[in-house]
Amino acid sequence: MGFDFEYALSIVPQILKALPTTFLVTVLCCFCAAVLAFAMEFTRRSGRILGYVMRFIIDAIRSTPILAQLYFVFFVLPFYGLTLPPMVVGVLGLSVYYSGYLAEVYKAGIDAIPRGQWDAAKALHLSRWDTISVIIAPQMLRNIAAPMGNYFVSILKATPYLAVIAVPEMLGEAFDIASDTFRYAEPILVVGIIFLSLALVIAQLVRLLEERMQQSLKR
Amino acid sequence: MCSSITDKTEVQNAVTISELSKFYGEFEALKHIDLEVTQGERVVVCGPSGSGKSTLIRCINGLETFQSGGLEIFGEAAGGKRNGKTDPRHKTGMVFQNFNLFPHMTVLDNCTLSPRKHKRGTRDKLDALALEVLDKVKIKDQADKYPSQLSGGQQQRVAIARALCMEPEILLFDEPTSALDPEMINEVLDVMVQVANEGNTMICVTHEMGFARKVADRVVFMDAGEIVEIAKPEDFFSTPKTDRAAEFLSQVL
Amino acid sequence: MSFFAILLGIFEGFRVTFSIVVVGLCYAVPFAFCFGILQYFSKGPLYVAVTAIIEFWRSSPVVILLFVFYYSLPAFGITMSAFTVGSLVLGLNTGGYASQAVRAALQSLDRGQYEAGVALGLPRFQILWSIELPQAVVSMVPTFINLWIQLIKGTALVSLITMVDMTARAKEIAQIEYNPVGIYSGLLLAYLIICYPVTIFGRWVEGRNSQEKRA
Numbered sequence: 001m002g003f004d005f006e007y008a009l010s011i012v013p014q015i016l017k018a019l020p021t022t023f024l025v026t027v028l029c030c031f032c033a034a035v036l037a038f039a040m041e042f043t044r045r046s047g048r049i050l051g052y053v054m055r056f057i058i059d060a061i062r063s064t065p066i067l068a069q070l071y072f073v074f075f076v077l078p079f080y081g082l083t084l085p086p087m088v089v090g091v092l093g094l095s096v097y098y099s100g101y102l103a104e105v106y107k108a109g110i111d112a113i114p115r116g117q118w119d120a121a122k123a124l125h126l127s128r129w130d131t132i133s134v135i136i137a138p139q140m141l142r143n144i145a146a147p148m149g150n151y152f153v154s155i156l157k158a159t160p161y162l163a164v165i166a167v168p169e170m171l172g173e174a175f176d177i178a179s180d181t182f183r184y185a186e187p188i189l190v191v192g193i194i195f196l197s198l199a200l201v202i203a204q205l206v207r208l209l210e211e212r213m214q215q216s217l218k219r
Numbered sequence: 220m221c222s223s224i225t226d227k228t229e230v231q232n233a234v235t236i237s238e239l240s241k242f243y244g245e246f247e248a249l250k251h252i253d254l255e256v257t258q259g260e261r262v263v264v265c266g267p268s269g270s271g272k273s274t275l276i277r278c279i280n281g282l283e284t285f286q287s288g289g290l291e292i293f294g295e296a297a298g299g300k301r302n303g304k305t306d307p308r309h310k311t312g313m314v315f316q317n318f319n320l321f322p323h324m325t326v327l328d329n330c331t332l333s334p335r336k337h338k339r340g341t342r343d344k345l346d347a348l349a350l351e352v353l354d355k356v357k358i359k360d361q362a363d364k365y366p367s368q369l370s371g372g373q374q375q376r377v378a379i380a381r382a383l384c385m386e387p388e389i390l391l392f393d394e395p396t397s398a399l400d401p402e403m404i405n406e407v408l409d410v411m412v413q414v415a416n417e418g419n420t421m422i423c424v425t426h427e428m429g430f431a432r433k434v435a436d437r438v439v440f441m442d443a444g445e446i447v448e449i450a451k452p453e454d455f456f457s458t459p460k461t462d463r464a465a466e467f468l469s470q471v472l
Numbered sequence: 473m474s475f476f477a478i479l480l481g482i483f484e485g486f487r488v489t490f491s492i493v494v495v496g497l498c499y500a501v502p503f504a505f506c507f508g509i510l511q512y513f514s515k516g517p518l519y520v521a522v523t524a525i526i527e528f529w530r531s532s533p534v535v536i537l538l539f540v541f542y543y544s545l546p547a548f549g550i551t552m553s554a555f556t557v558g559s560l561v562l563g564l565n566t567g568g569y570a571s572q573a574v575r576a577a578l579q580s581l582d583r584g585q586y587e588a589g590v591a592l593g594l595p596r597f598q599i600l601w602s603i604e605l606p607q608a609v610v611s612m613v614p615t616f617i618n619l620w621i622q623l624i625k626g627t628a629l630v631s632l633i634t635m636v637d638m639t640a641r642a643k644e645i646a647q648i649e650y651n652p653v654g655i656y657s658g659l660l661l662a663y664l665i666i667c668y669p670v671t672i673f674g675r676w677v678e679g680r681n682s683q684e685k686r687a
Contacts, residue, residue, distance in 0.1 A: 002547060002548075003544075003547040003548055059668065059671050059672070059675075060664055060668065062621070062667075062671060063621065063625075063663065063664050063667035063668045063670075063671045064625065064660045064663045064664055064667065065625035065626070065627075065628035065629075065639070065663055066625070066628075067628040067629060067631075067632075067639060068628055068639060068642075068656070068659045068660050068663055069660070071639075071642070071643075071656050071659065072656040072657065072659070072660055075646070075652035075655075075656055076652050076653050076656055076657075078652075079652045079653055114317075114319075116315060116317050116318075116319035117319060117321065119282055119315065119319060120315065120319035120320070120321070122280075122281065122282055123280055123282065123311075123312070123313035123315075123319075123382075124332060124333035124336075124381070124385065125306075125308075125309045125333060125337070125385070126332070126333065126336055127336070130336050134332065134336075135321055138323045139321075139322065139323055142323065157531075157532075157533035157534075158533070159533075160533050160535045160536055161535055163535075164632065171535070171536065171539075178543075184543035184544070185543055185544040185545075185546065185547035186544070186547075188536070188539045188540055188543045188544050189540055189544040191536060191539075192532065192536045192537070192539070192540040192544070195532060195533050195536050196528070196531060196532045199531045199532065199533070200527065200531055203531065
């Protein structure tokens with residue numbers, strides 16, 4: 001069975017129909033992971049015991065495969081009577097996984113802030129929350145724009161994992177088509193090409209955005 | 220121990236430090252420090268590097284903790300348990316060696332941040348107040364710039380304005396001119412003299428002996444974590460009582 | 473089935489997981505050095521070609537690469553076993569990332585090192601081999617360890633192309649026994665047992681490196 005180019009072209013629109021889902025999942029995950037990582041990183045920096053617990057949680061998240069984590073959330077939650085739509089499970093799973101990585105990114109971004117900034121905040125008698133939200137977080141975000149952008153691209157590239165828990169994103173759509181026609185080669189390759197071009201274009205956009213930001217910072 | 224005992228009934232103690240000791244692990248950075256600073260007094264703390272002078276003023280406003288001894292600010296114990304009251308250290312303002320301005324905020328926002336967060340008034344009122352203070356340190360025209368656009372001397376004057384905007388009752392300076400290029404030192408010292416002449420309580424860690432001579436009520440000389448000598452500036456500079464002070468003076472003067 | 477029995481059952485897939493990692497590394501490390509160094513040296517069309525190959529392996533989502541190689545390539549007459557596809561794709565994907573670490577490490581070296589080599593009359597290859605690479609390798613190590621963990625975790629994907637690794641074993645057990653909590657926490661634990669020590673080792677190396685830089 002050779003490769004049927006005409007057939008491949010004919011299914012492109014059908015697969016692209018799932019593109020909005022892919023984007024939606026990506027945006028939601030980026031947002032949730034960024035917020036979750038923030039909470040995790042500042043918990044890691046707080047009290048002693050809680051800090052050690054959070055340190056282990058972050059390392060544990062980074063030490064297990066995303067696929068195993070997704071299975072865990074997908075199969076274990078219903079066991080406790082909590083049946084969520086696949087989409088929610090998917091966003092939850094991806095967000096938790098990438099929050100472990102973003103917490104590390106935040107850590108590097110915070111470590112790069114001079115000690116004197118914390119001193120000054122304390123000398124101005126700012127509360128811990130004010131210190132974090134007004135002094136530390138803005139400077140941290142400035143330090144980590146590049147790696148954070150890269151992880152957002154990674155999240156986009158991780159959305160096909162959600163096909164295994166029946167989220168109707170592009171790879172899932174491709175498998176649906178394949179199971180109807182028993183032709184796997186074409187749908188899969190089409191998804192592959194779409195994803196590669198998407199990843200390259202968005203990575204380029206992120207790089208451009210970064211350069212813009214760096215320039216505007218050089219006041 | 221110090222000469223102000225006679226008029227103690229009239230003037231309140233701003234800072235009272237008694238038997239204060241601080242350790243970094245085994246190393247004793249401060250050894251049984253006793254020091255009283257009365258309201259309105261200007262004290263210069265000097266000594267060789269590593270003598271503990273920066274650590275001492277960082278203890279006063281809570282940037283460093285200490286292991287034993289007491290610290291009172293206007294009669295209220297600082298540190299230890301809070302008992303729900305605001306820490307009396309909120310009455311202190313601090314100027315750092317490296318300015319430590321917030322690079323992502325304008326000069327004006329740097330100055331209004333603390334009063335704003337402590338709800339000292341409306342934004343307009345606080346802005347007006349900050350501009351007044353910036354005018355006093357002669358940098359009002361730079362209010363909308365970011366710290367990185369200013370010279371070191373200008374940045375340090377902003378840092379002084381930022382501390383003044385908190386309307387502190389005690390001003391702490393931690394080697395405010397040590398990180399500056401020589402040609403910028405005087406503009407900062409002039410502002411400090413001006414602030415001193417307004418009757419603020421000041422504790423300055425500095426090597427600027429000219430400044431000490433001009434404004435200090437007392438000079439505190441520290442070495443190896445101890446207060447070695449406390450004297451009026453004219454006595455300290457002309458006839459230091461200890462060899463260590465004499466040796467130090469011969470190096471800086 | 474006790475939790476311990478489940479864990480043992482999952483570890484029956486360890487041989488496959490382990491073999492994929494080992495063979496994958498045999499693809500990843502040579503690819504990383506060859507292409508990282510080539511990208512560092514090349515200019516013009518060669519640079520574009522090298523970069524394109526690296527970007528292909530690095531920028532495509534690894535799940536999709538796996539499926540494309542397994543399901544689509546046979547249509548072009550290229551048929552590979554699931555094991556070959558798994559180790560090749562996971563290995564070269566990791567190698568793509570690692571090549572960037574190699575290039576960045578070489579680029580961040582002090583140019584004086586190269587100039588000193590030239591001044592000693594060494595040929596270019598000799599400078600690379602005995603002056604630049606030994607220094608660059610030190611700063612690559614933390615990234616390499618992180619990528620190694622990525623590779624181990626990535627092997628879970630071969631369960632999707634019919635290989636019976638640890639993840640596939642968990643799914644098999646799930647078919648004979650309804651105990652999702654035990655089975656899937658066992659699966660997470662199995663990977664944690666393998667990867668957590670590497671994570672800690674990576675942190676230790678990173679800490680040591682940054683300490684040396686400060687000293």
